[in-house]
Amino acid sequence: TRVAVLISGTGTNLQALMEQAKRPSSSAEIVLVISNRPGVQGLKRASLAGIQTRVVDHKLYGSRAEFDGTIDRVLEEFGVELVCLAGFMRILTGTFVKKWNGKLLNIHPSLLPSFKGVNAQKQALQAGVRVTGCTVHFVAEEVDAGAIIAQEAVPVLGSDEEESLCDRIREAEHRAFPAALELVASGAVRLGEDGHITWKSNS
Numbered sequence: 011t012r013v014a015v016l017i018s019g020t021g022t023n024l025q026a027l028m029e030q031a032k033r034p035s036s037s038a039e040i041v042l043v044i045s046n047r048p049g050v051q052g053l054k055r056a057s058l059a060g061i062q063t064r065v066v067d068h069k070l071y072g073s074r075a076e077f078d079g080t081i082d083r084v085l086e087e088f089g090v091e092l093v094c095l096a097g098f099m100r101i102l103t104g105t106f107v108k109k110w111n112g113k114l115l116n117i118h119p120s121l122l123p124s125f126k127g128v129n130a131q132k133q134a135l136q137a138g139v140r141v142t143g144c145t146v147h148f149v150a151e152e153v154d155a156g157a158i159i160a161q162e163a164v165p166v167l168g169s170d171e172e173e174s175l176c177d178r179i180r181e182a183e184h185r186a187f188p189a190a191l192e193l194v195a196s197g198a199v200r201l202g203e204d205g206h207i208t209w210k211s212n213s
């Protein structure tokens with residue numbers, strides 16, 4: 011399955027996805043990395059891995075629709091079948107999400123539906139939870155509300171500050187995202203017509 015990864019920055023999740031996709035057993039082939047910001051480290055990581063990169067700078071577009079339309083055109087140009095959002099920080103329009111429904115995966119640093127939105131790790135610390143984690147979900151128009159594909163729990167330690175918790179959650183992300191991508195790329199899991207996750211039954 012031809013996969014594109016959308017990034018906005020360092021792309022640590024991109025690194026984990028690229029390493030997983032390189033394995034012979036992988037159903038996913040990462041064919042493209044798109045960043046909405048120029049010069050970010052994730053672009054260097056992709057180039058080092060021999061993966062094509064494009065920059066679609068949102069500041070150069072008059073509207074979200076035009077920005078998303080350009081992203082869509084590049085994805086089509088590369089024959090992309092699945093898209094992973096790895097630290098991609100632009101909200102996508104409903105038109106784009108509808109067209110790519112069931113083909114868009116995102117990773118969020120909490121156990122959704124808890125702690126939606128930005129700084130989810132800080133929200134968990136402030137709420138005093140003893141267990142948090144990360145969630146890989148299909149992207150729906152409503153932010154952080156799509157059908158859940160995979161989750162991994164992460165303990166919150168008494169000594170945790172935002173940075174130590176972020177680091178521990180990031181370790182879990184680097185396991186959960188590649189695992190979820192393999193499930194979808196292999197066809198084991200897909201988004202059903204009813205908007206819920208459907209697991210392929212071999213029985």
Ligand SMILES: Nc1nc2ccc(CNc3ccc(C(=O)NCCCC(=O)O)cc3)cc2c(=O)[nH]1
Nearest residue numbers: 098099100101102127149150151152153154155
């Ligand atoms: N429609 C849809 N699109 C998304 C785009 C990115 C992400 C990644 N997680 C994100 C979740 C939240 C944000 C956010 O609120 N950023 C500040 C506003 C930036 C802007 O003005 O664009 C960004 C990415 C998730 C979604 C999603 O669940 N649904």
